[in-house]
Amino acid sequence: MQNLPIEAVEYIRKLEQRIQKLERELQKIKTDFEKYKKRHPPNIGVKNGKLYAFKASTQSTTSKKPGAKPGHKPYFRPLPDHIDFVRRVSVSVCPECGGTHLSKKVQQVRTRTYEDLPVTTPVVIQLEIERWYCRTCKKLVETPVTEVLPRARFSLRIMLIVTWLKVHLRMTEAAIPEMLNRLYGLKMSEGEVILILAQVAEAFGPYYQQLIKDIRGAPARNIDETTWRINGENANLWVFVTKGETLYKIAASRSHTVPLKMLGKKHNGVDVHDRFSAYTTLAQKTKNIQQDCWAHIIKNAEELAHFYGDEGTQILQIVKDTYVAAKTYDHKGTDTDIETLFQTMAEALNRPYRSSHCHRFVVNLLNEKDNLFEFVKNPYVEGTNNRAERAIRPPVIARKISGGNRSEEGARNYEILLSVTQTLHQNGQNLIEHGLAILLTSHG
Numbered sequence: 001m002q003n004l005p006i007e008a009v010e011y012i013r014k015l016e017q018r019i020q021k022l023e024r025e026l027q028k029i030k031t032d033f034e035k036y037k038k039r040h041p042p043n044i045g046v047k048n049g050k051l052y053a054f055k056a057s058t059q060s061t062t063s064k065k066p067g068a069k070p071g072h073k074p075y076f077r078p079l080p081d082h083i084d085f086v087r088r089v090s091v092s093v094c095p096e097c098g099g100t101h102l103s104k105k106v107q108q109v110r111t112r113t114y115e116d117l118p119v120t121t122p123v124v125i126q127l128e129i130e131r132w133y134c135r136t137c138k139k140l141v142e143t144p145v146t147e148v149l150p151r152a153r154f155s156l157r158i159m160l161i162v163t164w165l166k167v168h169l170r171m172t173e174a175a176i177p178e179m180l181n182r183l184y185g186l187k188m189s190e191g192e193v194i195l196i197l198a199q200v201a202e203a204f205g206p207y208y209q210q211l212i213k214d215i216r217g218a219p220a221r222n223i224d225e226t227t228w229r230i231n232g233e234n235a236n237l238w239v240f241v242t243k244g245e246t247l248y249k250i251a252a253s254r255s256h257t258v259p260l261k262m263l264g265k266k267h268n269g270v271d272v273h274d275r276f277s278a279y280t281t282l283a284q285k286t287k288n289i290q291q292d293c294w295a296h297i298i299k300n301a302e303e304l305a306h307f308y309g310d311e312g313t314q315i316l317q318i319v320k321d322t323y324v325a326a327k328t329y330d331h332k333g334t335d336t337d338i339e340t341l342f343q344t345m346a347e348a349l350n351r352p353y354r355s356s357h358c359h360r361f362v363v364n365l366l367n368e369k370d371n372l373f374e375f376v377k378n379p380y381v382e383g384t385n386n387r388a389e390r391a392i393r394p395p396v397i398a399r400k401i402s403g404g405n406r407s408e409e410g411a412r413n414y415e416i417l418l419s420v421t422q423t424l425h426q427n428g429q430n431l432i433e434h435g436l437a438i439l440l441t442s443h444g
Contacts, residue, residue, distance in 0.1 A: 035307060079113055121185045125155075146440060149199055158186070159196045160435040166197060167417045168431065170398045194410075201413035203439050208416045211247045211423065216267040218242040219380040220291075223259060223273045224388035226396055229404030230411050237399075237415075238262070241391045243380075246422040248395065250411040256281035270374055270381050272388070283371075290371040293385035294323045300361065308355040315358060318348045319365075326376050327383060333376035341376065342369055391422060 004012075068074040093100055127148075131140045148155050154162075162180075165171045171179070177188040215221055221242050228237040228250055236254045240247040240262065251258045256278040259271075265286050272291040273279040283290050301319045304312030322345040329337055346366055353359040365372075375383040395418060405411040420438070421431050 038307060080115060083113070146436070149203055152196075152199060154188075154192075154196065156436060156439070157432070159200050160432050162188075162193055162196045163200045163417055163435075164421065164431045166193065167398075167414070167421045168394075168425065170394075170401055172402065197417065198409070198413050201416040204416050204420050207438055207441075208247075208419055211245050211419055212262065214245045215240045215242060215247050216263055218245070218269050220270040220272060220378070220382075221263075222382070222385050222388035222391075223271060223279065224385060224392050225254060225258075225276070226392050226399075228395075228399060228411075230408060231406055235404070235411070237392070237395055239388055239391045239395075241387045244423075244427060246391050246419060246426055248415045248418045248422070250405070250415045254278065256285065260285055270378060272382060272385055274385050275368075289374055291374040291381050291383070292368060292371045293383075294319075294326075294372075295384040295386065297365065298323065304355075304358055304361060308358055311353050311355055311358045315349065315362065318345060323383065326373055329376045331375065331377065331379040331381075333373075335377070338373040338376050341373055391426075394418075394422065 091102060094102065127145060129142050129145065131142045133139070134141045147157070149159065152159065162176055165176050165179070166173070173190040173193045176193050177190060180186040180188055221240050223238070223240055225236050225238045228235040230250070230252075233252075235250055235252050236258070238249045238251065238258055240249075240259070247262070249258060249262055259278070259282050263271075263286070267286065267288065270289045270291050271279065271282065271286075272293065274293045274296045279290065282288075298316070298319055301312070301316040305316040306312065322341060325344075326333075326341055349362045349366065353362070375381040405414055420435070424431055424434055424438075
């Protein structure tokens with residue numbers, strides 16, 4: 001190149017620089033593409049901008065006989081504890097040959113027991129409500145009617161059944177009238193179903209307010225949120241769960257303002273959550289003790305192990321070992337135990353990392369020292385947010401069926417009815433049997 005003109009040498013130098021730049025860009029594209037392939041395996045597709053998975057065939061390669069495994073006690077449906085009717089089935093014609101030459105006496109009696117539902121029709125009741133004049137109150141008085149709500153054309157039991165079918169079993173407004181008509185001969189329109197839900201939600205209003213007070217005063221609560229839809233617009237459904245109550249709130253916002261309004265600035269106890277940024281702001285506003293969900297921490301560490309090799313794998317193992325060690329205290333640990341757990345984890349994690357993602361994860365985790373180990377010493381606090389995760393599944397399934405609510409009023413009714421239904425279910429009760437008692441109690 002010494003014999004080349006200066007212009008040619010300069011041109012070659014620029015070409016070499018450009019080649020080096022393109023090689024760096026190519027290497028970055030290859031690295032990004034490898035990450036993309038890991039996040040989007042061949043069984044993943046895209047439809048309307050959203051990912052979906054192609055599930056492979058899972059047909060079993062080994063045959064399995066029905067029933068209990070060898071050595072296990074078989075299970076049979078227990079016989080009823082009483083018999084309501086006994087019906088004799090006689091023989092007058094041989095079912096085999098059609099002949100009538102049968103023995104003169106019954107040779108044997110075989111019994112079979114089965115259960116059936118009676119064919120029922122609606123019962124129409126007209127109440128004749130006596131009104132008496134009270135000389136003390138100076139007005140006409142009457143005995144309160146508890147089996148039917150004001151202005152309702154159906155009994156409270158029917159209205160609770162409709163609510164249970166819609167909210168707990170997630171049936172549609174069209175399916176409920178059809179089922180009631182075919183099974184019981186009860187005629188009801190889709191519009192009446194919506195009206196019933198609104199009336200029952202209004203009746204449960206005081207109980208919903210009591211749930212808010214109970215959630216605020218609980219020693220601990222799990223919080224989570226998911227997407228929702230109101231008349232086609234994006235919204236959010238929040239859930240607050242204690243050991244005895246489940247409370248739902250549908251709101252347009254996903255910020256800290258929603259839990260802050262529901263819980264208040266001076267609510268009691270510990271907030272357990274999935275480390276979403278809104279809960280950080282909530283903690284700053286309320287000064288409440290927080291507990292991060294270790295299931296989410298481990299899941300995030302698993303992602304590091306998947307994408308960043310040995311560094312991520314080491315972080316994942318350290319996080320898992322720390323959580324296992326923390327659970328061994330069975331909520332009976334001390335502040336000294338917590339300090340030991342944290343220091344052991346910090347010493348194992350404090351090392352240089354090539355990946356900025358691993359470094360950022362470790363820094364953020366260690367900065368949340370006060371939110372990691374409350375469950376070690378507090379018997380009311382869990383180390384994961386599974387309680388809220390389980391409570392949010394029913395409305396997620398309902399959202400996939402119905403698409404959410406059609407109006408703001410429908411959303412308010414749904415959050416009340418879902419809260420009542422899930423709270424009863426959480427305590428081993430159901431709306432049909434215990435709903436009336438709640439209404440009588442909540443109204444005093």
